[in-house]
Amino acid sequence: MAEREMQVATVPSVRPVRTRRMLFSVGKYLFLAFWAAICVLPFVLVLSTALKDPDLSTGNPFQLFSSFRPDNFVDAWTLGNFGRYFVNTLVIMIPTVLGVVVLASMTGYALARFEFPGRTALFYLFILGLMVPFFALMIPLYYNLKDYGLLNTPLAVILPSIAGAGGTGLPLGVFLMRAFFLDLPNELADAARVDGCGEWDVFRRVMAPLAKPGASALAILTFLSAWNTFLLPLLYLQGENNRTLATGLLLFTGGRTRELELTAAATLIMLAPVVIFFMLFQKQFITGLTSGAVKG
């Protein structure tokens, strides 16, 4: 009797568990898909609007992809002067990324591997920059740049960005690269020294190549923030010919309440490089962005 009871008890209990699992699974994917849709749908909306005929663009937003007019991109590009803004943005982005990666690698290496008085204090000085918001520099920096004759030149954005005013820059770079060099084994550097390498060659030929994963994560983070930086060019790079994509796009959309298809096309012009870059280097993006959270 006891056996029969057990059988009766176990058989029906299997099915509720299975249905519960199923329900949980369905609920889980619905939940995940809901938030994924919230993230992605605005992109779809922009893409759909960017391809619409001018007289349809402010119509029903749910009529997705109701027309196909790639000329909008050409119109936005020429009307909005985006070729110029694109070049201006590159002129800022490239030196910023190179500057941050090279300088942060060298200083991070020195802080990790060299022995000199004031090393710890110097490290903390750089780390402090991670905690100082841009607004604590914004006003005097404007007048400093004016005094140096740099205002409204690309250097007015490049140098503060390297210094860390944009949020990444040297403070984050020195922090990441120092941590990276600390993790590398000593033996290789020592072996190179025994072979007669000078300290510069030890860094340049042995240690720096080993730090490539760290440096590429840093490069990608810096690229992202240099591409997206908004307030720095808004303040320090004024004048039509100096605009970057961020400030140029704002001006372009600001005056337009009707020609939505052009606004959408212009938005995609600014967006495309970042999204493509992200898709290609997703791993480095995420390593870079999470390194502060997991490391340190």
Added chain:
Amino acid sequence: MAVTAPPATAGLGRAAATGVRSRRERRKRTNPLLVALFVLPSLAIYVLFMVYPFIGTIHLSFTNWDGFAPTKELIGLDNYRVMINDPEFWEALSHNLIWAVIGTAAPIIIGLPIAILLWSGSRFRLAFRTMYFLPVILPSVVIGIIWGWIYNPIFGVINAILEGVGLGDFATGWLGNADTALIGVLIAAIWATFGMVVVMFLAGLQGIDMNLVDAARVDGANAWQRTRHVLLPGIAPIFTFVFTITLVGAFSVFDIVYVLTQGGPGTATEVLAGYSYKMAFGRNYAGYGAAVSMVIAILSLVLAVLFLRLRERSRTNG
């Protein structure tokens, strides 16, 4: 190949020996010229464009400089005294506080369950992660433009949805209405940050020792108990980190507000950073603007120090 670090197990005895030797060598000071070559270029740029202007802000905040006068007249704490009686300052600060509470809580409340579900095993995990992360990489100008559209009173998606489900009476110009503007801007900001929180929690969860989870399961802990007693303590450091960066960020929010509403309508979405910007560059009160900036800086520094303390404590406890 660059990545040919010697395996850690090879010749343990020798590694230990060289470890001792290199430690002795490292005590020897590096050639100062070499140190200068590696450190001075960074230090020069950092001091000139970070440290010096920061000191400049502290100095300016004690002056009534207008941005043009050849001399900067010191007026002691007057800017700060004026600030205490400035209703617009308090309104801006209150918006930052609202931002700090909702803008920190919402991304965690949305992001943590997503991260745990993804971690606990899900198909298309990478695809999901990519989609959640897309808004995070967007330029703030683009976030502003997209959400400006979504909220648009004439062709916006939100009003179209409301009308579609028969709630057309609630349709409004979301950003032009002082009652809804701040929460509207905040929602756009939350949209753009929760993916970051997902990715960070996911990174933290991947560091959790699976043996602990299995042990808890063997001991009869259900999914909720495993989450509560194994997962959450495991990601506590990430929690502190996420908490701190979103909190600190809440006090220096600017871009998205500027693009969406410029602080308006009226002062309904004015925040400290925008107020400082407006005072210094719109109205030429450089001294007063600097004093407002100092409030942002002090709040950020206090929160950051608090974070370091918390982390130290959790480390010594763990």
